[in-house]
Amino acid sequence: MKTLRMMALGGALLATALAGPATAQDFPAKPVTVIVPFAPGGASDTIARLATQAMQPTFAQPLVVENKPGANGAVGAAQVVRAKADGYTIMQASIGTYGINPALQPNLPYDPRADLEMLTIAVRTPNVLVTRPTLEADSVDALIAALKAEPETMLFASSGTGSSDHLTSELFWQVTGTSGIHVPYKGGGPAQIDIMGGHADVSFQNLGAVAGFVRDGKMKMLAIAAAERSPEFPDIPTFRELGIEGMEVYSWQGFSAPKGIDPAAKETLASAITAALKTPAVAEQLKGMGFEVLANSPAEADAFVAQEIDRWAEVVKAGNITPEQ
Amino acid sequence: MDILSDLLLGAQTAFSFSNLAYCLLGVFLGTAIGVLPGLGPTATIAMLLPVTFGLAPETALIMLAGIFYGAQYGGSTTAILVNLPGESSSVVTALDGYQMARKGQAGKALATAAIGSFVAGSIATVLITFFAPMLSHIALAFGPHEYFSLMVLGLMASVVLASGSLLHAVGMIILGLILGLIGTDTNSGEMRFTFGMFELADGISFVIVAMGVFGLGEILSNLEDETERSTVKARITGLMPRREDFRRMMAPVLRGTGIGAVLGILPGGGAMLASFAAYALEKKVSHHPEQFGNGAIEGVAGPESANNAGAQTSFIPMLTLGIPSNPVMALMIGALIMQGIQPGPSVIQEQPVLFWGLIVSMWVGNLMLLVLNLPLIGLWVKMISIPYRYLYPCIVAFCMIGVFSLNNASFDIWLMGLFGIAGYLLRKLDCEPAPLLLGFVLGPMLEEHLRRAMLVSKGDATAFLTRPISAVLLLVALLMVVSILAPAVRAKRAEAFVEDE
Numbered sequence: 001m002k003t004l005r006m007m008a009l010g011g012a013l014l015a016t017a018l019a020g021p022a023t024a025q026d027f028p029a030k031p032v033t034v035i036v037p038f039a040p041g042g043a044s045d046t047i048a049r050l051a052t053q054a055m056q057p058t059f060a061q062p063l064v065v066e067n068k069p070g071a072n073g074a075v076g077a078a079q080v081v082r083a084k085a086d087g088y089t090i091m092q093a094s095i096g097t098y099g100i101n102p103a104l105q106p107n108l109p110y111d112p113r114a115d116l117e118m119l120t121i122a123v124r125t126p127n128v129l130v131t132r133p134t135l136e137a138d139s140v141d142a143l144i145a146a147l148k149a150e151p152e153t154m155l156f157a158s159s160g161t162g163s164s165d166h167l168t169s170e171l172f173w174q175v176t177g178t179s180g181i182h183v184p185y186k187g188g189g190p191a192q193i194d195i196m197g198g199h200a201d202v203s204f205q206n207l208g209a210v211a212g213f214v215r216d217g218k219m220k221m222l223a224i225a226a227a228e229r230s231p232e233f234p235d236i237p238t239f240r241e242l243g244i245e246g247m248e249v250y251s252w253q254g255f256s257a258p259k260g261i262d263p264a265a266k267e268t269l270a271s272a273i274t275a276a277l278k279t280p281a282v283a284e285q286l287k288g289m290g291f292e293v294l295a296n297s298p299a300e301a302d303a304f305v306a307q308e309i310d311r312w313a314e315v316v317k318a319g320n321i322t323p324e325q
Numbered sequence: 326m327d328i329l330s331d332l333l334l335g336a337q338t339a340f341s342f343s344n345l346a347y348c349l350l351g352v353f354l355g356t357a358i359g360v361l362p363g364l365g366p367t368a369t370i371a372m373l374l375p376v377t378f379g380l381a382p383e384t385a386l387i388m389l390a391g392i393f394y395g396a397q398y399g400g401s402t403t404a405i406l407v408n409l410p411g412e413s414s415s416v417v418t419a420l421d422g423y424q425m426a427r428k429g430q431a432g433k434a435l436a437t438a439a440i441g442s443f444v445a446g447s448i449a450t451v452l453i454t455f456f457a458p459m460l461s462h463i464a465l466a467f468g469p470h471e472y473f474s475l476m477v478l479g480l481m482a483s484v485v486l487a488s489g490s491l492l493h494a495v496g497m498i499i500l501g502l503i504l505g506l507i508g509t510d511t512n513s514g515e516m517r518f519t520f521g522m523f524e525l526a527d528g529i530s531f532v533i534v535a536m537g538v539f540g541l542g543e544i545l546s547n548l549e550d551e552t553e554r555s556t557v558k559a560r561i562t563g564l565m566p567r568r569e570d571f572r573r574m575m576a577p578v579l580r581g582t583g584i585g586a587v588l589g590i591l592p593g594g595g596a597m598l599a600s601f602a603a604y605a606l607e608k609k610v611s612h613h614p615e616q617f618g619n620g621a622i623e624g625v626a627g628p629e630s631a632n633n634a635g636a637q638t639s640f641i642p643m644l645t646l647g648i649p650s651n652p653v654m655a656l657m658i659g660a661l662i663m664q665g666i667q668p669g670p671s672v673i674q675e676q677p678v679l680f681w682g683l684i685v686s687m688w689v690g691n692l693m694l695l696v697l698n699l700p701l702i703g704l705w706v707k708m709i710s711i712p713y714r715y716l717y718p719c720i721v722a723f724c725m726i727g728v729f730s731l732n733n734a735s736f737d738i739w740l741m742g743l744f745g746i747a748g749y750l751l752r753k754l755d756c757e758p759a760p761l762l763l764g765f766v767l768g769p770m771l772e773e774h775l776r777r778a779m780l781v782s783k784g785d786a787t788a789f790l791t792r793p794i795s796a797v798l799l800l801v802a803l804l805m806v807v808s809i810l811a812p813a814v815r816a817k818r819a820e821a822f823v824e825d826e
Contacts, residue, residue, distance in 0.1 A: 039652065039655070040371040040374065040656055040659065041371075041649075041652075041655040041656040041657075041658060041659030041660070042655070042659065045659060046659050046662055046663060049375075049663065050663065053378065066733060067371070067732075067733065068732065068733055068734070069527070069732055070523060070524060070526055070527050070732060070734075071509070071523045071526030071527060072526075074523050074526065075523050075524060075526070075732075075734075078523065104514065107521065109523060153783070155780070155781055160511065160514070161510075161511065161512065161513060161514030162514045181780060181783070183777055183780050183781060184511050184512055184514075184777075185511075185777070186511055186773065189592070189648045189649055189655075190592070190648075192648065193464065193465065193592060193642075193646070193648055194468060194469070196465055196646070197464075197465035197466065197467070197468060198465075199468035199469060199781060200781065208667075211667075212647060212667060212669030212670055212671055213647075213669065213670065215671070216669070216670040216671065218670060284665070285662075285663070285665050288662070288665050288666075288667055289662055289667065321514075
């Protein structure tokens with residue numbers, strides 16, 4: 001018994017000695033704040049909370065989720081960019097904050113490419129083309145024909161100007177050579193209600209957000225903007241299968257840290273976050289929300305964000321939808 | 326008799342020991358935090374959300390729902406005692422509730438709020454039980470045109486709120502509408518009147534304006550004159566309503582319940598109008614409209630019932646459609662998702678324990694709220710007799726905490742200070758803040774729905790009149806204008822005749 005205790009003590013001493021003086025190797029030495037630049041209860045917030053909860057048992061310090069909503073994530077992101085790049089302030093935000101704001105707002109107080117380093121793209125969910133249940137068009141072909149027959153008449157609901165679903169509508173019009181009327185709402189919920197109520201005609205929504213309504217017959221789903229069909233809706237074709245290229249659109253969420261973070265701290269955080277996202281329980285819960293876990297590497301995530309910003313900047317320019325018109 | 330077996334299932338869930346305990350805990354915590362100025366249901370639930378992670382889904386939801394009613398009720402307490410409405414629905418409660426408190430009837434006002442809320446909550450729960458799936462269709466029938474007409478009706482009703490000069494009231498409403506324009510324009514995505522500050526990109530929070538104009542404004546004007554401080558000076562007369570008070574209360578409570586239950590179903594901001602509409606109605610049907618604004622018990626009973634009935638029925642769109650009708654419901658949906666439940670049309674079938682358990686617990690929660698709060702009234706009433714120099718610094722501190730908790734931003738505290746000065750000046754100018762707040766709440770929705778309606782009907786304004794629900798709402802609004810103007814017109818005419826003679 002005594003020897004055992006001695007051994008344990010010795011082991012502990014050895015471990016302390018190996019760890020050396022207080023350097024970045026000690027990360028984390030104090031609680032880590034995860035800024036969510038959106039209100040509590042939304043997708044960004046839920047993902048941050050699920051991930052940190054799963055990380056907590058093996059993470060040496062508490063992980064604190066802090067909501068800093070405002071301006072589609074710009075207020076919170078600006079704060080993260082101003083924070084010390086020591087790994088104790090990180091962010092969990094959406095495609096809007098990382099990929100679309102830079103394309104849309106010229107005076108943005110941060111640039112995701114210059115001021116942030118991605119830790120991982122956590123999850124993604126494809127956008128799907130849904131219509132009101134009473135719309136005559138039963139396929140994408142029929143819809144395009146109807147749009148071409150009467151340009152600028154059909155109502156395309158979105159969760160807001162410059163939202164991922166708005167830009168997806170723009171992209172759809174651009175690649176199919178059609179047009180419609182964009183009707184922005186304040187958030188996805190009201191837009192979905194008006195599709196179900198028949199007050200608007202067409203919308204691009206996240207698969208997870210509308211899956212229940214489609215199953216219930218309250219909306220019609222015509223196509224999915226993903227690389228492959230969804231196992232949940234095996235009958236719904238992808239745009240590529242329909243001969244429409246360039247319509248692969250996912251909404252995604254990702255973790256990031258201020259530029260210049262210590263590589264060791266970055267590695268610790270990135271591997272803890274991706275491991276947490278990949279635990280079966282978390283992956284299962286995220287799947288229930290319609291999300292597919294990506295949990296890619298920091299380098300892949302950085303490249304992806306840069307690519308998304310370029311892509312949406314092009315759509316914004318072609319559609320002439322900058323706020324300063 | 327499907328419903329009976331469903332209710333039995335619900336009762337088994339709600340009456341289990343742990344669910345009862347968590348319901349009580351939720352109601353208690355909600356009340357305790359809700360009475361702190363500025364901390365409304367949203368902030369309370371956001372703070373306590375992590376507590377529910379380890380619980381079973383139905384227990385978590387029951388507790389969160391308890392916090393929701395508790396905080397809502399606690400908010401009315403602050404509105405009545407210290408004239409600090411923490412959310413739009415308690416603005417009107419402050420109008421007459423605070424006047425009652427100043428007359429030494431704080432206990433009676435609080436009891437009226439508690440009893441009215443309980444009756445309304447019970448009736449609304451029955452409505453949900455029998456009609457929830459059917460009622461969700463009403464939510465879908467309301468498109469942009471209908472919402473716009475509803476908001477117009479609300480705006481007309483807000484003129485009735487004023488107890489002083491009509492001109493001042495209209496001016497305040499317009500000022501509120503203008504303040505509501507600050508923030509990102511929904512249609513173009515352009516930021517308006519934000520002076521390049523991203524903190525203003527989402528507009529100014531209601532709580533900031535209310536805390537500033539009502540709370541700080543009141544405190545500033547009280548500091549000015551030591552002899553005329555308007556805290557409760559009068560001796561406290563009777564904690565409980567008497568029989569004649571009950572008689573005056575019953576009809577307003579029932580009318581308020583009806584209005585609240587219907588408006589609560591509408592996810593596009595209908596619930597916000599409930600208490601305003603109930604107040605306007607009570608003032609219109611009362612034989613003593615001059616008492617309103619001076620401590621009319623009907624002016625507390627009606628809006629409080631409407632508010633609570635609306636709070637219950639706002640669960641309908643959340644549970645049957647999976648769509649949040651307010652930030653609290655958005656949080657509840659978030660909580661459900663964390664529990665692995667996707668709220669939506671299929672919840673009733675797939676999660677009967679959750680759905681029916683919640684419904685039965687709504688009633689239980691309301692009962693607990695009543696039982697918990699009636700004995701506490703004495704304590705609350707004593708609280709406001711705390712000397713001024715201790716009470717007011719505390720109120721200011723809590724206001725700051727509450728406002729900070731909205732977005733975790735110190736910018737918001739400065740903004741509240743600014744509105745405090747504005748509130749003081751308005752008081753000096755004899756302008757009431759309530760119409761300003763209503764204009765502020767309605768303005769953005771009015772604009773949003775008008776512009777969306779015009780987009781949807783491709784610029785055709787006649788659609789407001791050709792759609793039946795919209796047309797009826799506009800007609801009622803017109804009647805309301807006529808009824809407001811008629812006495813004034815008649816008086817003018819009488820004057821003119823006098824001059825003729």
